[in-house]
Amino acid sequence: MQTITSQDAARRGKREPLWTLFRVVFGLSALSWGGLALMAQLENHYVEREGRLSRVAFSDLIALAWMVPGPVGCNVAVQLGHTLRGRAGAWVAGVASVLPFFTLMTLFAIFYRTPLVRAAASQTLLNHFSVVLATLIAITWYKQTRALVQGKLEWVAAVLGSIALFYAHSPIAYVVMLGAAFGTGWLTSPERDSRIVVSFARGDWQVLTVLCAFLVLFVLPLPHRYELALLWPRLAGAGMTLFGGGFSALPVLKTLFVTPAIGISDNDFTLAFSLSPLSPGPLLNVVPFFGYLVDGWVGALIATLALFVPSGCLVVLAQRHLHELKANPRFEHGMRILRAVTTAFLAVAVLRIAGRVPFNPVYLITALFSSICFARLKTPVYLVYGTVAAVCGLWFAYGASF
Numbered sequence: 001m002q003t004i005t006s007q008d009a010a011r012r013g014k015r016e017p018l019w020t021l022f023r024v025v026f027g028l029s030a031l032s033w034g035g036l037a038l039m040a041q042l043e044n045h046y047v048e049r050e051g052r053l054s055r056v057a058f059s060d061l062i063a064l065a066w067m068v069p070g071p072v073g074c075n076v077a078v079q080l081g082h083t084l085r086g087r088a089g090a091w092v093a094g095v096a097s098v099l100p101f102f103t104l105m106t107l108f109a110i111f112y113r114t115p116l117v118r119a120a121a122s123q124t125l126l127n128h129f130s131v132v133l134a135t136l137i138a139i140t141w142y143k144q145t146r147a148l149v150q151g152k153l154e155w156v157a158a159v160l161g162s163i164a165l166f167y168a169h170s171p172i173a174y175v176v177m178l179g180a181a182f183g184t185g186w187l188t189s190p191e192r193d194s195r196i197v198v199s200f201a202r203g204d205w206q207v208l209t210v211l212c213a214f215l216v217l218f219v220l221p222l223p224h225r226y227e228l229a230l231l232w233p234r235l236a237g238a239g240m241t242l243f244g245g246g247f248s249a250l251p252v253l254k255t256l257f258v259t260p261a262i263g264i265s266d267n268d269f270t271l272a273f274s275l276s277p278l279s280p281g282p283l284l285n286v287v288p289f290f291g292y293l294v295d296g297w298v299g300a301l302i303a304t305l306a307l308f309v310p311s312g313c314l315v316v317l318a319q320r321h322l323h324e325l326k327a328n329p330r331f332e333h334g335m336r337i338l339r340a341v342t343t344a345f346l347a348v349a350v351l352r353i354a355g356r357v358p359f360n361p362v363y364l365i366t367a368l369f370s371s372i373c374f375a376r377l378k379t380p381v382y383l384v385y386g387t388v389a390a391v392c393g394l395w396f397a398y399g400a401s402f
Contacts, residue, residue, distance in 0.1 A: 016085055022093070022096045029280055035282035036136075061083070101288070109292035112289075141350065149343060177341065213237075228261050
């Protein structure tokens with residue numbers, strides 16, 4: 001059980017300055033390759049180093065981020081900002097989490113046909129970066145399971161969730177799995193007589209109405225002449241279908257952007273996803289790239305806002321009512337099982353990333369190096385990535401002569 005000292009309690013009661021919040025989240029986002037890596041770094045800073053949140057409280061943010069659509073890492077950052085500084089903190093943390101990859105992917109869109117970018121996107125370097133990411137996620141998974149998966153029911157839920165998630169082929173499977181986990185915890189709770197009363201304010205209903213309108217606009221078939229004019233509202237609606245992180249985004253975004261009316265070719269689309277691991281941020285960092293190809297800097301900005309703002313609003317709305325619901329013992333028991341199941345996302349992410357990397361002893365060396373740096377030496381993530389990139393660069397430059 002985690003021991004809370006008086007110093008920890010004082011830190012948790014202190015307001016986080018907005019500039020400090022922006023600076024920390026921006027710096028961590030700029031050094032996080034993948035949304036899961038951002039979650040791991042946010043947990044390391046605000047839970048382990050600063051003690052601003054307990055591990056259970058942070059795991060609630062993660063569980064809720066998986067339950068709502070959109071980029072999971074950015075959803076956690078928005079919730080963290082809301083927890084520390086309210087609505088202003090949510091906006092500041094959200095902008096800080098998006099700004100690094102927005103800038104870099106927009107620059108990629110400007111220069112993506114140049115030989116420099118083509119060389120930087122070599123498959124070997126991407127494989128090494130994938131190994132580093134898988135190692136970081138694996139260590140995070142180990143920490144999460146030790147803290148959250150303790151009882152028999154939690155272990156059963158975590159194992160079954162991992163198996164179900166491994167064979168899932170539809171984004172809706174994420175929602176069904178999480179809903180089943182929460183429902184199991186709700187039904188097996190020792191408390192059976194408690195009731196939940198949730199009331200939505202007028203502003204909450206307005207937000208939900210707008211989000212539903214975006215979703216309907218995305219689902220309805222449109223004549224080709226309206227595809228470009230309504231691209232950004234439809235992109236906002238598409239974001240409402242992206243459960244489970246960026247891996248579910250590829251077919252949805254392809255439906256929107258790879259059409260004669262929009263003008264992005266299949267090669268451009270594939271190249272964007274191949275470049276995305278070189279940039280910080282989740283796999284959804286490709287959205288500014290597509291936006292720039294459609295309408296320059298303005299398109300990159302509008303595309304980013306269209307995809308990330310609706311999910312941020314939704315996760316803040318859900319978090320506000322989450323605090324009301326946690327007082328209910330049946331709801332809290334459901335959240336316990338739900339938190340255990342979210343560890344399956346980390347385990348399956350490691351398996352899928354590792355499965356895409358060719359079996360080669362040199363990648364095992366990278367995995368061992370990353371494990372020692374993260375688990376034993378507590379090396380910052382950017383130093384590990386920088387070292388791996390430098391070694392790969394030296395090998396590309398001089399390896400052929402040995």
